[in-house]
Each structure stands twice: as C-alpha cells, then as structure tokens.
Amino acid sequence: MCAVQKDEKPALILSILKNKCPRCRRGDMFKESNPYKLKTFMRMNERCLVCGQPLDMEPGFYYGTNMVSYALAVLFCVLTFVLWWITIGFSLKDSRFFWWMGINAFLLVALQPPLMRLSRAVWIVFFVPYSPYWKEGDIIEPERVNKEHAGNW
Secondary structure, eight states, X not given: OOOOOOOOOOOHHHHHHTTBOTTTSOXXXXXXXXXXXXXXXXXXXXXXXXXXXXXXXXXXXXXXXHHHHHHHHHHHHHHHHHHHHHHTOOOSSSSHHHHHHHHHHHHHHHTHHHHXXXXXXXXXXXXXXXXXXXXXXXXXXXXXXXXXXXTOX
C-alpha cells in the first residue's frame, strides 16, 4: 500500500498567531520572523511564498489595523487587570493600582511589535478567506493597485 498524504486545514487561530497567509495558512506573511528586529520587523512579503496570494491588497489596506491593534491592547489591559485583581488585589490604602498601571504600560510598550504584526494578520483574515483549493491557484487579486505608485509613501 502507498502512504496517502492527507492535507489537513491548519487551525485559524494558530495561523493568525504565527502570522501565516490567510489563504493557505502555511506561508509567512513577514520577511523577518523576529518581531524585535525593529528596522525590519514590519516588512511583508509581496506575495505568499507558498500559494502566491498577494499580501498587500490595495493602497492603504492596512490602515484599518489601528482598530484591531487598539482592541488587542484593551483586551490585554483587561486581562492583566483581572489577573492582578485575582492574584494581588486592589486597595485604596496602598499603591497597588499604580503598580499595575506602571507594569501594564511597560508590558504594552514591550509587546507593541508583536501586537502590530498580529493586528495585520487579523485584519487580512477578514478579507482573504481560507481556500481548500489554494494549490490550484485560486488567488484573490488586488482590486485597485497602481503599479506606478506602489511603495510611494
């Protein structure tokens, strides 16, 4: 008998967290895997290296990621607040609340590069769905891209 290779659909949440292409969920979206190389951490591949899906859909496509990034930051603050409340607690008689604010602010600044990349991965998932036929080349092409002005920021 021959071994049959079963092509399983990668999990959505895991592929978002790993910054993978939304169409095939296998190719990397970013050229640099380390989000803390601050000179190059936001450089994206023009197309997915696995399926060929364009990752820059149109001019200004990623402007909407500011809303996603804000929502992720608020969610992080709420989670740290609840975790602090459960483990340490808050009191009006000492400065535990201000300690939480300082530590939370430090963590938000430290986690900003991964949050920015994560917000791009979440944003593109809204517009490019997973395709089980990605190997056949059913690519979603950008609608309004002027090649003359690409990269003119």
